[in-house]
Amino acid sequence: MNQDQAISQEDLDRILPRVTRPARYAGGEWNSVKKGWDSVDVHLALIYPDLYEVGMSNTGLSILYELLNDQPHVLAERAFTPWPDMETAMRRVGMPLFSLESRRPLSQFDIVGFSLGYELTYTNVLKSLDLAGIPLLASRRTDQDPLVIAGGTCVINPEPMADFFDLFVIGEGEEVALELMETYRAWKSRGDGSRQTFLRQAAAVPGIYVPSLYDVSYNPDGTVRAITPLTPEAPARITRRWLRKLPPPPVRPIVPFMEVIHDRAAIEVQRGCSRGCRFCQAGVIYRPPRERSMEEVLEAAEAILRNTGHGELSLISLSTSDYSQIEGLVNELAGRHQAEPLAISLPSLRMDAFSVGLAEALQKGKRTGLTFAPEAGTQMLRDSINKIAAEEDLVRTAESAFSRGWRGLKLYFMIGLPGETDDDIEGICRLTRRILDIGRYCTGHQVGIRIGIASLIPKPHTPFQWAPQANMENLEAKIRILQQGLRRTGVHLSWHDPNISLLEGVLSRGDRRVGKAVMRAWELGCGFDAWTEHFRFDRWQQALVECGLDPAFYAHRERTLDETLPWSHIDPGVSQGFLRREWNRSQSGQTTADCRSNTCAGCGFQALPSGCDVAGNHNSSVVRES
Amino acid sequence: MSPSRSIRLPARRPRASITAPQRLLRLRITFSRGTEAKYCSHLDLMRLWERTFRRAALPLAYSEGFSPHPRIALASPLPVGVTSEGELMEVYLRKRVSPHFFLEQARPQLPSGIDISQVEEANIGLPSLQSLVRQAEYRVEVEHQADRAGIEARIDNLLAQTHVPVERPRPGGAKLLDLRALLDQVWVTRTETDRCVLGMVLRSDSHGSGRPEEVVAALDLGEPLSMHRVRLILERQGEP
Numbered sequence: 001m002n003q004d005q006a007i008s009q010e011d012l013d014r015i016l017p018r019v020t021r022p023a024r025y026a027g028g029e030w031n032s033v034k035k036g037w038d039s040v041d042v043h044l045a046l047i048y049p050d051l052y053e054v055g056m057s058n059t060g061l062s063i064l065y066e067l068l069n070d071q072p073h074v075l076a077e078r079a080f081t082p083w084p085d086m087e088t089a090m091r092r093v094g095m096p097l098f099s100l101e102s103r104r105p106l107s108q109f110d111i112v113g114f115s116l117g118y119e120l121t122y123t124n125v126l127k128s129l130d131l132a133g134i135p136l137l138a139s140r141r142t143d144q145d146p147l148v149i150a151g152g153t154c155v156i157n158p159e160p161m162a163d164f165f166d167l168f169v170i171g172e173g174e175e176v177a178l179e180l181m182e183t184y185r186a187w188k189s190r191g192d193g194s195r196q197t198f199l200r201q202a203a204a205v206p207g208i209y210v211p212s213l214y215d216v217s218y219n220p221d222g223t224v225r226a227i228t229p230l231t232p233e234a235p236a237r238i239t240r241r242w243l244r245k246l247p248p249p250p251v252r253p254i255v256p257f258m259e260v261i262h263d264r265a266a267i268e269v270q271r272g273c274s275r276g277c278r279f280c281q282a283g284v285i286y287r288p289p290r291e292r293s294m295e296e297v298l299e300a301a302e303a304i305l306r307n308t309g310h311g312e313l314s315l316i317s318l319s320t321s322d323y324s325q326i327e328g329l330v331n332e333l334a335g336r337h338q339a340e341p342l343a344i345s346l347p348s349l350r351m352d353a354f355s356v357g358l359a360e361a362l363q364k365g366k367r368t369g370l371t372f373a374p375e376a377g378t379q380m381l382r383d384s385i386n387k388i389a390a391e392e393d394l395v396r397t398a399e400s401a402f403s404r405g406w407r408g409l410k411l412y413f414m415i416g417l418p419g420e421t422d423d424d425i426e427g428i429c430r431l432t433r434r435i436l437d438i439g440r441y442c443t444g445h446q447v448g449i450r451i452g453i454a455s456l457i458p459k460p461h462t463p464f465q466w467a468p469q470a471n472m473e474n475l476e477a478k479i480r481i482l483q484q485g486l487r488r489t490g491v492h493l494s495w496h497d498p499n500i501s502l503l504e505g506v507l508s509r510g511d512r513r514v515g516k517a518v519m520r521a522w523e524l525g526c527g528f529d530a531w532t533e534h535f536r537f538d539r540w541q542q543a544l545v546e547c548g549l550d551p552a553f554y555a556h557r558e559r560t561l562d563e564t565l566p567w568s569h570i571d572p573g574v575s576q577g578f579l580r581r582e583w584n585r586s587q588s589g590q591t592t593a594d595c596r597s598n599t600c601a602g603c604g605f606q607a608l609p610s611g612c613d614v615a616g617n618h619n620s621s622v623v624r625e626s
Numbered sequence: 627m628s629p630s631r632s633i634r635l636p637a638r639r640p641r642a643s644i645t646a647p648q649r650l651l652r653l654r655i656t657f658s659r660g661t662e663a664k665y666c667s668h669l670d671l672m673r674l675w676e677r678t679f680r681r682a683a684l685p686l687a688y689s690e691g692f693s694p695h696p697r698i699a700l701a702s703p704l705p706v707g708v709t710s711e712g713e714l715m716e717v718y719l720r721k722r723v724s725p726h727f728f729l730e731q732a733r734p735q736l737p738s739g740i741d742i743s744q745v746e747e748a749n750i751g752l753p754s755l756q757s758l759v760r761q762a763e764y765r766v767e768v769e770h771q772a773d774r775a776g777i778e779a780r781i782d783n784l785l786a787q788t789h790v791p792v793e794r795p796r797p798g799g800a801k802l803l804d805l806r807a808l809l810d811q812v813w814v815t816r817t818e819t820d821r822c823v824l825g826m827v828l829r830s831d832s833h834g835s836g837r838p839e840e841v842v843a844a845l846d847l848g849e850p851l852s853m854h855r856v857r858l859i860l861e862r863q864g865e866p
Contacts, residue, residue, distance in 0.1 A: 009661055013852070017707045022665040030677070030737045255677055257666040257737075309677030309735070340680065341694045 027100030377427025408448030416470030429485030463582035575604030662739030808836030
């Protein structure tokens with residue numbers, strides 16, 4: 001592989017002036033790392049299978065980019081899926097998909113690693129591989145092709161994409177990525193050059209799943225009979241990797257030329273959430289909850305602002321108002337940045353008066369939106385999904401927002417929840433009307449309420465993994481109740497396309513056979529499925545039919561507790577017993593308390609040798625609810 | 627912030643630099659944009675400078691209001707895909723620093739493709755930089771079988787016309803304008819075997835700006851291989 005195989009500036013200049021936002025494909029951003037190609041042993045391409053501006057906002061990618069480029073023997077470069085106009089231009093001149101740093105075709109890399117954060121990017125994986133000239137099916141790749149791997153939240157059920165990847169990295173990547181690089185380096189320098197040898201060695205690394213080393217058999221009714229390892233290196237269950245202590249956060253993230261979705265510096269203040277909402281996959285797969293100390297966050301904040309020049313800092317986590325030192329942290333940050341304005345954003349706030357105060361303090365009178373997620377309209381249903389929030393608290397939160405000057409709120413609800421009745425949907429309307437009345441009372445004006453409706457997509461490794469996903473007629477009837485109930489209130493109501501939700505449901509709880517449909521859908525021209533202008537449900541339906549698959553089997557069917565689920569060989573750390581118990585408690589309307597404020601819920605981590613130190617978090621946390 | 631639970635943030639001190647404009651330092655900067663950064667847009671470039679100066683820990687002056695912005699002004703938007711060696715910008719600082727110190731601080735923080743060639747103090751009372759721009763000079767490379775006389779004949783022909791209508795595509799529908807009124811000079815700089823380099827001076831002020839690719843199209847020379855802005859020409863040039 002010599003230098004002249006890179007795409008030349010002249011070649012790029014022939015096509016970039018005629019595509020939208022050419023900066024997506026040009027690279028050269030501040031803090032991007034370009035190492036000498038021949039100075040390292042392992043060449044890794046990191047790909048987020050969506051547009052540049054989406055992928056560049058992904059936290060996982062920035063963690064891995066910095067971590068891997070800090071290794072002297074490894075180089076990590078980025079690539080994203082080109083928008084259709086660029087894809088067309090590239091195909092016209094025969095230009096393969098290339099990395100942004102050294103502009104080399106992806107086929108020249110040793111390892112091509114995809115980040116799978118959203119099921120609707122799956123066709124973009126195939127689009128990207130094809131554009132790179134890499135065989136799509138793992139079984140077709142030879143020893144000369146790159147190793148194609150994936151990580152990210154979706155791989156907690158890797159089965160629908162099992163045909164396309166040589167291996168999956170399950171769980172948090174910071175440690176296992178380095179172990180994998182070392183395994184690869186050792187194999188490359190001393191091994192026999194056979195891909196098969198490497199894959200068997202990799203399968204022995206905890207958290208690595210090599211799908212070709214497992215056989216999946218099915219029952220006559222279409223459910224999975226068994227998932228069986230074929231070699232001794234392949235463990236019967238693959239454990240999700242997680243870190244006992246969070247390593248220092250990345251402080252040299254790339255600063256894009258163009259505006260990206262999250263155009264700011266970000267520090268992850270905590271990972272995991274202790275609330276235990278039963279629909280929430282992130283709440284399970286980022287367990288146990290772990291915080292960074294305030295000192296570490298402050299130090300990282302100084303460094304990241306100095307290294308990027310950003311004027312906005314986002315303190316990210318699944319529930320930032322739960323960070324035990326949030327008040328002190330925000331005060332300290334504001335105190336240290338008086339000469340230069342610094343905007344601090346807290347992207348996920350709990351619905352309580354404390355959060356409203358926090359938001360107010362941060363904004364200095366500038367009223368940007370305030371968003372909360374009550375999720376369900378009645379107490380009974382909120383209890384059943386374990387979204388612990390009393391109606392009076394929700395109302396008080398709205399009241400405190402309006403009395404502090406907000407003139408509008410955005411509220412998120414879910415429909416299609418297990419056990420949901422029409423009365424629960426009417427409950428959304430009742431709660432909304434109550435909030436409207438309070439708004440009028442507090443402000444003397446009509447307040448602007450925006451309601452966002454999502455339908456539940458039961459996800460693997462959550463207590464709802466056995467639940468049926470609501471079907472189209474059911475969801476449409478519920479939307480009609482909402483439209484009816486909110487008529488002439490001035491409330492802005494929006495909802496997700498139910499077809500996109502159905503597809504997401506099929507792809508998230510699918511088994512290995514679903515991969516054929518992903519392939520067929522891509523062949524039929526699907527791509528950028530998450531973008532409504534490109535989503536073609538008719539083609540997906542055709543693909544599923546041609547592959548003999550029924551979406552209802554994957555989406556709308558309730559599973560029995562003894563069914564072998566397609567993801568049952570992946571061990572998320574949370575025990576099956578806990579998920580079953582939570583599913584049962586949901587059906588009887590019992591809540592389970594937040595494990596940080598009350599007793600341990602026994603999710604399974606407490607029993608692991610490396611344990612869970614939420615108790616420690618609890619001792620040092622400040623009880624804030626007054 | 628009276629109710630029960632709230633965060634008390636220290637009140638931000640009023641910035642003397644903003645309330646007392648006579649103490650601001652106004653610097654005029656000449657910079658270049660090479661190939662590596664040529665695909666960023668005007669807004670991208672604004673963001674780039676803001677972040678570069680913050681990394682360089684330079685004492686930027688900010689606008690007032692709830693979302694303060696650093697006071698940085700680019701003389702004239704540089705189109706996407708065009709390189710330049712003569713871009714002008716001005717930045718206001720809230721403390722006095724020497725142009726030399728400014729350059730030393732900023733240089734190590736510049737992304738590749740961007741460089742600063744000159745920093746000088748500008749009179750605080752001057753009108754805005756944007757309002758001083760009159761013309762822009764470009765160097766444009768086109769694909770052409772070397773035929774200097776032929777191209778010069780086309781140029782003479784174009785310049786002899788009094789009105790050259792062109793349609794400029796816009797999001798809200800194409801706009802019709804007179805290219806001839808925006809074109810002051812165009813000449814052949816040199817010819818090579820398969821390409822030809824043109825020079826041109828185009829109008830660039832509040833009444834409109836000529837675009838080099840429109841001139842190339844009007845000369846029937848296809849699409850330019852590369853476009854480079856040589857300099858911006860200001861009113862009363864040389865007296866910043």
